[in-house]
Amino acid sequence: MADKIKDAKIIFVVGGPGSGKGTQCEKVVAKYGYTHLSSGDLLRAEVASGSERGKTLQAIMQKGELVPLDTVLDMIKDAMIAKADVSKGFLIDGYPREVKQGEEFEKKIGAPCLLLYIDAKGETMVKRLMKRGETSGRADDNEETIKKRLDLYYKATEPVITFYTSRGIVRKIDSELPVDEVFGHVAKAIDELK
Numbered sequence: 001m002a003d004k005i006k007d008a009k010i011i012f013v014v015g016g017p018g019s020g021k022g023t024q025c026e027k028v029v030a031k032y033g034y035t036h037l038s039s040g041d042l043l044r045a046e047v048a049s050g051s052e053r054g055k056t057l058q059a060i061m062q063k064g065e066l067v068p069l070d071t072v073l074d075m076i077k078d079a080m081i082a083k084a085d086v087s088k089g090f091l092i093d094g095y096p097r098e099v100k101q102g103e104e105f106e107k108k109i110g111a112p113c114l115l116l117y118i119d120a121k122g123e124t125m126v127k128r129l130m131k132r133g134e135t136s137g138r139a140d141d142n143e144e145t146i147k148k149r150l151d152l153y154y155k156a157t158e159p160v161i162t163f164y165t166s167r168g169i170v171r172k173i174d175s176e177l178p179v180d181e182v183f184g185h186v187a188k189a190i191d192e193l194k
């Protein structure tokens with residue numbers, strides 16, 4: 001792994017589907033110029049390429065399940081290397097989704113300095129995703145898949161937050177508030193780094 005990545009800040013952005021991870025990451029990019037890497041966006045780009053691998057991924061995502069760890073970690077790693085020379089910080093959005101993903105990331109890439117835990121109620125997330133589904137064109141923004149994604153979030157991803165809480169790097173952000181107020185808390189957490 002390129003040494004330059006070691007100098008850049010690595011921030012994990014974790015939260016349920018529709019909690020507002022992507023929305024907040026966009027605002028962080030605008031204010032801090034960090035590099036935003038969304039595992040979901042990287043996977044959807046592979047699907048859009050029409051490759052055989054993309055077809056397999058699409059089928060998994062449509063069911064609301066997790067794609068294989070190696071696939072998503074390789075994509076993130078390649079994207080980080082591509083930006084290593086210019087990036088002072090990386091927002092890793094949607095990863096890790098299970099504790100094992102965090103462990104493998106640290107072995108292959110490096111340790112995060114902060115985990116932004118974007119927290120909204122289940123009911124709020126469902127409402128936002130149903131609304132997003134009206135225009136997103138995403139195969140997983142439908143009632144049935146949303147339910148599966150939420151279940152999987154509580155089962156597999158919440159333990160990630162517990163894991164990093166014991167390391168003292170988790171900042172819980174109340175994402176029930178209006179977007180700009182949520183961002184106020186996100187910015188405060190980033191400003192307090194170092």
Ligand SMILES: Nc1ncnc2c1ncn2[C@@H]1O[C@H](COP(=O)(O)OP(=O)(O)O)[C@@H](O)[C@H]1O
Binds near residue numbers: 016020
């Ligand atoms: N704080 C908020 N208040 C109201 N709506 C929000 C808020 N944050 C995000 N949204 C909306 O909720 C939906 C899901 O947000 P998104 O950022 O795509 O979440 P995620 O990346 O976590 O799935 C979007 O349609 C977004 O506009």
Ligand SMILES: Nc1ncnc2c1ncn2[C@H]1C[C@H](O)[C@@H](COP(=O)(O)OP(=O)(O)O)O1
Binds near residue numbers: 018066072
């Ligand atoms: N780290 C990861 N490991 C496995 N599958 C992942 C993944 N990140 C994304 N995926 C797959 C499964 C998810 O249901 C789907 C959409 O992810 P996403 O775009 O991050 O969703 P959202 O932003 O709504 O939380 O892509």
Ligand SMILES: [Mg+2]
Binds near residue numbers: 040094
């Ligand atoms: Mg997203």
